[in-house]
Amino acid sequence: NAGVTQTPKFRVLKTGQSMTLLCAQDMNHEYMYWYRQDPGMGLRLIHYSVGEGTTAKGEVPDGYNVSRLKKQNFLLGLESAAPSQTSVYFCASTLAGDLEQFFGPGTRLTVL
Amino acid sequence: TQLLEQSPQFLSIQEGENLTVYCNSSSVFSSLQWYRQEPGEGPVLLVTVVTGGEVKKLKRLTFQFGDARKDSSLHITAAQPGDTGLYLCAPQLADNYGQNFVFGPGTRLSVLP
Numbered sequence A: 001n002a003g004v005t006q007t008p009k010f011r012v013l014k015t016g017q018s019m020t021l022l023c024a025q026d027m028n029h030e031y032m033y034w035y036r037q038d039p040g041m042g043l044r045l046i047h048y049s050v051g052e053g054t055t056a057k058g059e060v061p062d063g064y065n066v067s068r069l070k071k072q073n074f075l076l077g078l079e080s081a082a083p084s085q086t087s088v089y090f091c092a093s094t095l096a097g098d099l100e101q102f103f104g105p106g107t108r109l110t111v112l
Numbered sequence B: 001t002q003l004l005e006q007s008p009q010f011l012s013i014q015e016g017e018n019l020t021v022y023c024n025s026s027s028v029f030s031s032l033q034w035y036r037q038e039p040g041e042g043p044v045l046l047v048t049v050v051t052g053g054e055v056k057k058l059k060r061l062t063f064q065f066g067d068a069r070k071d072s073s074l075h076i077t078a079a080q081p082g083d084t085g086l087y088l089c090a091p092q093l094a095d096n097y098g099q100n101f102v103f104g105p106g107t108r109l110s111v112l113p
Helices: none
Strands: A004-007 A010-013 A019-025 A031-038 A042-051 A054-057 A065-067 A073-078 A087-094 A107-111 B004-007 B010-014 B019-025 B031-037 B044-049 B055-058 B061-065 B071-076 B085-092 B107-112
Touching: A004 A087, A019 A031, A019 A087, A019 A107, A031 A073, A042 A065, A042 A073, A073 A087, B004 B085, B010 B019, B019 B085, B019 B107, B031 B071, B044 B055, B044 B061, B071 B085
Parallel strands: A010 A107, B010 B107
Antiparallel strands: A004 A019, A019 A073, A031 A042, A031 A087, A042 A054, A065 A073, A087 A107, B004 B019, B019 B071, B031 B044, B031 B085, B055 B061, B061 B071, B085 B107
């Protein structure tokens, strides 16, 4: 099993450009999450999903959109990137009712 | 939003030393997790504590959940360079819908050989 994978690993964008980050998991987990990690601030939840076709806002959702069309995939979109969105983005998944989150390796995004 | 603190923020020690890091809040938690994150990777779960006063051991790591379930500590005995990483606590609130996880800012540990 590959666990949780993220695509791409690195990306540089110019202000105003758009992009989509892909998260895939092969563990049949119901719940999936997108976090951003900035120095000194730990991980902050952007959006999460408790099942296919459902999404909800986390702590810092502004400027991001998500979709969960398939159970194994969770997409994070930036419609108009801003320098404040420069960060490392992590995807995670869990079984429903379980507390252990499995994380992907992260995507390092720089917005110039 | 509850205030979640971790201390110290940074810690650099020599191999073989002991250390303790802390996770504190003003809120009561139903459970709490500790994760370790190595450079360039995602966090990996070390332990989950559920009961107030609970102590769990994982080889040289000892985790304790406060009696009031508002704080937790992680003690490492005879630290090794392989312990280097960012240690994150992640408590869960009893009334969180969808397991809306919150992470502390972390303690960055460096163990020098």
